[in-house]
Amino acid sequence: MPIEDEETTLLIADIQPYCEGFSIDKKIGIGGQKEVFRGSNSEDIKVVIKLVKIDYFWFGNQTIMRDVDAEQRALREIELIKNYSSPYLPSLYSDEIDYVVINGFTYLKFIENYAGDESLHDMINARGSLDVATVTKMINHVTQALSLYASDGIVHRDIKPQNIVYNQEHDRFVLIDGGVHLSPMNGTLSVDVVGTRPFFSPEQANGKRRELDSRSDLFALGITAYCALARMHPFAVGVMSKEQFEYNRANAVYPKLSADEYGERIVAIIDRLLQKYPHARYRNPDALLLELNKEEE
Numbered sequence: 024m025p026i027e028d029e030e031t032t033l034l035i036a037d038i039q040p041y042c043e044g045f046s047i048d049k050k051i052g053i054g055g056q057k058e059v060f061r062g063s064n065s066e067d068i069k070v071v072i073k074l075v076k077i078d079y080f081w082f083g084n085q086t087i088m089r090d091v092d093a094e095q096r097a098l099r100e101i102e103l104i105k106n107y108s109s110p111y112l113p114s115l116y117s118d119e120i121d122y123v124v125i126n127g128f129t130y131l132k133f134i135e136n137y138a139g140d141e142s143l144h145d146m147i148n149a150r151g152s153l154d155v156a157t158v159t160k161m162i163n164h165v166t167q168a169l170s171l172y173a174s175d176g177i178v179h180r181d182i183k184p185q186n187i188v189y190n191q192e193h194d195r196f197v198l199i200d201g202g203v204h205l206s207p208m209n210g211t212l213s214v215d216v217v218g219t220r221p222f223f224s225p226e227q228a229n230g231k232r233r234e235l236d237s238r239s240d241l242f243a244l245g246i247t248a249y250c251a252l253a254r255m256h257p258f259a260v261g262v263m264s265k266e267q268f269e270y271n272r273a274n275a276v277y278p279k280l281s282a283d284e285y286g287e288r289i290v291a292i293i294d295r296l297l298q299k300y301p302h303a304r305y306r307n308p309d310a311l312l313l314e315l316n317k318e319e320e
Contacts, residue, residue, distance in 0.1 A: 033058050033074065033125065041123045041132065042072060051140035054185065056093040057200075061140055069137035070116045073097075074123075074130040087128065096202035097131045103177075103201040104135070111168040113138050113199050138197040143251060144184035152254040155289050161187065162248050162292070163315050164196040169244070170308040173237035178205040180227065180235070181218040182243035184250060205235055221260040222246050225299055228272040237308055238301040245296025245304075249277075252285055257297060273299065 035047045038060060045062040052059035056076040063069050075097040081088045104115050116134040123130050143161060146153060153161075165187060172179060179201055186200045203218055218227060224242035226234045249257045257277035277297060280290045292314060298304045305311040 035060065037125050038072070038074060041121070041125065045070060045072065045134075047072065049140070052142075056090060057097075061137065071113075071135040071137055071140075072132065073135065074125075074132050076128055077122075077131050078128040080128075089129075094131060097133070099204065100200065100202035101133055103204055107171050109168055109171055110193070110195055111164045111197055112171070113197060138199065139188040139190035141189050141191070142185050143187040143189065143196070143247070146189060147184060147251055147254055153251045155252070155285055158248050158251045159289060159315070160194075161196045161251065162244065163312070165198050165244055165247075166241075166308045166311050166315065168198040169237060169240050170312060172201075172204070172240075173308050176207040176236070178235045178237060179240050180205055181222070182240050182247055183219050183222045184247055185219075187247070218243075221256060221258075223272060224301075225269075225273045226301060229269045234301075236301070238304045238306070241296050241304050241308065241311060242298075242301075245293050248289075248293050249280065249297070252289070252293075253280060 032053060033050075035050060039047050042062060045064055047060050047062040049061040050058070051061050051071070056079075058074050058076070060072045060074075061069065062072055075093055077090050077094040077097070078087050079090050080086075098120075101115070101120065104113050105118070108114065114136045116136050119134070121132040123132055165182070169179065169182075179198070180203050181200060182198070186198065188197050188199055189195075190197060220228070222243040224235075224239040227239050227242075246257060249255075258275045259271055280293060282290045292311070296304055296311075305314070
């Protein structure tokens with residue numbers, strides 16, 4: 024496994040020499056092997072510059088090793104962005120991919136159009152629980168993105184508040200970071216159980232990759248919406264073994280949201296998203312969109 028420490032993270036000064044034509048003004052994210060910066064070109068058009076660390080230092084033999092999975096995730100994310108166009112998904116600023124060496128480590132660099140730098144996670148932390156209208160809008164926008172993926176059998180596999188950003192200028196939410204997506208066309212990563220464990224569906228938790236479809240993403244969206252409304256996770260997410268986690272996710276009963284506090288419709292939608300069995304959830308993102316559109320009529 025790659026080993027990270029604070030000394031290996033990047034500063035604006037580290038990457039500016041490798042971003043000719045852009046002025047970098049803010050670091051907006053870091054997670055796993057990826058570091059994300061905001062910048063702008065000479066016409067003051069905002070962009071997002073992503074650098075994925077594809078080397079790591081192996082303390083066992085004091086050697087820099089290549090992280091093949093990190094590189095593969097980055098390339099899969101780029102390919103996914105190229106293939107789908109939606110206001111609720113990221114887009115590339117250019118098709119150019121660079122490999123740059125910074126502080127002795129190799130990074131894969133690519134540039135996206137700016138989609139926003141405040142994640143849903145940031146919004147929850149800053150404002151507390153979000154209002155029903157905002158959460159409903161988030162569900163709608165993310166579901167529209169998932170509808171495109173589902174039409175080709177793609178499962179995002181990492182729906183969570185950190186992977187949803189808010190674009191204030193256009194008042195919309197954008198689903199990002201599809202590097203661990205599952206596609207019927209291109210296989211999967213060397214590790215089948217990928218994503219962020221607290222947001223796993225029961226079928227994702229038990230590693231049944233062949234059983235995953237868009238309903239697994241909808242389960243994770245239900246957890247995300249629950250967190251945004253209640254500012255708490257519906258399920259136990261403490262330290263536990265793989266076996267304990269699988270059992271917990273398959274059998275846990277979560278505290279129901281109050282219809283008096285949030286309204287019957289949003290509570291019913293989230294409750295259906297969080298059903299243990301996939302067949303009890305919405306059959307696909309389009310079915311959820313139909314339900315959401317009923318609310319707006």
